Amino acid sequence: MTLPSKAKIVEVGPRDGLQNETTDVGTAIKVELIDRLVRAGVKCIEATAFVSAKWVPQMADNAQVMAAVQRLPGVAYPVLVPNMKGFEAALDAGAKEVAVFAAASEAFSQRNINCSVAESLERFRPVVAAARRNRVKVRGYVSCALGCPYQGEVVPGAVAELAHALFEMGCYEISLGDTIGVGTPGKTRDMIEAVARRVPLKKLAGHFHDTYGMAIANIYASLEMGIAVFDASVAGLGGCPYAAGASGNVATEDVVYLLQGLGIDIGIDLAMLIETGAWITEKLGRQNASKVARALSAKAAAQSAGS
Ligand code: HMG
Ligand code: MG
Helix, strand or coil: CCCCCECEEEECHHHHHHHHCCCCCCHHHHHHHHHHHHHCCCCEECCEECCCCCCCHHHCCHHHHHHHCCCCCCCECCEECCCHHHHHHHHHCCCCEEEEEEECCHHHHHHHHCCCHHHHHHHHHHHHHHHHHCCCEEEEEEECCCCECCCECCCHHHHHHHHHHHHHHCCCEEEEEECCCCCCHHHHHHHHHHHHCCCCHHHEEEEEECCCCCHHHHHHHHHHHCCCEEEEEHHHCCCCCCCCCCCCECEHHHHHHHHHHCCCECCCCHHHHHHHHHHHHHHHCCCCCCHHHHHHHHHHHHHHHHC
8 A cells, every 4th residue: 555655734733722721821822832833844723713702712812813823825724613603703814714614423513513414514505605705715524523422323424425515515625533533443444435435535634533542543544545634733732622521633743753754744843843742731731642742752851861
C-alpha cells in the first residue's frame, strides 16, 4: 500500500479543544495560541465557533478572537457555524472559510444542535448558498462517524449518506469525526470504504478523538486508504460538550511525529509545536495529552540534568 507523499493538518485546538476546557483562558491567550500555531508552520487553524453562547459559552468571544488574530496570507482560519445567524456573524467577523456540522446519529444531532439530521441539512443549504455568493469556502463535518454516545452503533451507510449530502450541497471537504473516539482501524476502514463509494477519497478528512487511545492507529488506517488530511488538537486539548466522557482530539504533536516518521511532508516544526502545547497546557492548568510531547520533554529534561 502506498501512503500519500504529502499530508495536511487542520489544527482544531482553539475551537474543538478550548470549547470543552473548563478553564476560560480569555481572548488574548486564544489569539496567542493561534499565532503560535501559525509560527510553528500550521497552515489551517479552526479559530473559533459562531454558535450560541448559551450552548457553548467558551466560544462567546468569537468575534473578538477573529478581530485580534493577525491573519497571514497562505493560512486559513475557518470557523464553525450551525446556521445562517452564525454564518452572518462569521462573515461580519471577516471569516473566509466556515464549517457546518451534522451528525450521522439522530440522537446526537438533537443534543448538539437541537434539530434532526434532515433539519440540519435544511439549515446548511442557505449557509452554503450565501457562502458561495460571498466567496467563502465551506467544509462539512460528519460527527459520530464511528459511534454515538447516545445511540451506540452507527452504520457506515448512514455516514456515507450524510457525507454525500454535504458534498453535493457544496462542501469542498468532508471531515469524518470519531466524536467519542471509539473507533478501531477495522471499523475506520469499513466506514471510509463506504463513504468513498459516495464521495471522492481526496475530498475526505479524518477527525479522530483519542478517548480509547486508538486515534493514531485509525489515522494510519486512513492513510493506507489514501486520506491525507487530518484534524488534530495541540496537546490533545478538549473534547465535545455534547459527548460526555469524550477526550480531546488526537494531539497534533503525535500526528506530526507519525507523519514525519513515515517521511510524509507537512511543513510543521515539531519542536515549536511542542513548545506551544506546553505553553497552553500551563495556561489551562492541565496535563499535556500528547505522548510525543511528554516523551521528548522528559528526554530533554534528563539530558539537561545530565549535562
Ligand atoms: P436553538 O436553541 O435550537 O436555536 O439552538 P434557536 O434558533 O431556537 O435560537 C435560540 C437562541 O439562540 C436565540 O437567542 C438565537 O438568536 C440564538 P435568544 O432569542 O434566546 O436570545 N442563536 C444563536 N446565537 C449565536 N450564534 C448562533 C445562533 N443561532 C441561534 N449561531 C443552535 C440551536 C444550533 C444555535 C445551538 O444548538 C448551538 O449553538 N449548538 C452548538 C453546539 C456546539 O457548538 N457543539 C460543539 C461543536 S460540534 C463538535 O464539536 C463536533 C466536531 O468537532 C466533529 C466531531 O468531533 O465529530 C465538529
Ligand atoms: Mg471534534
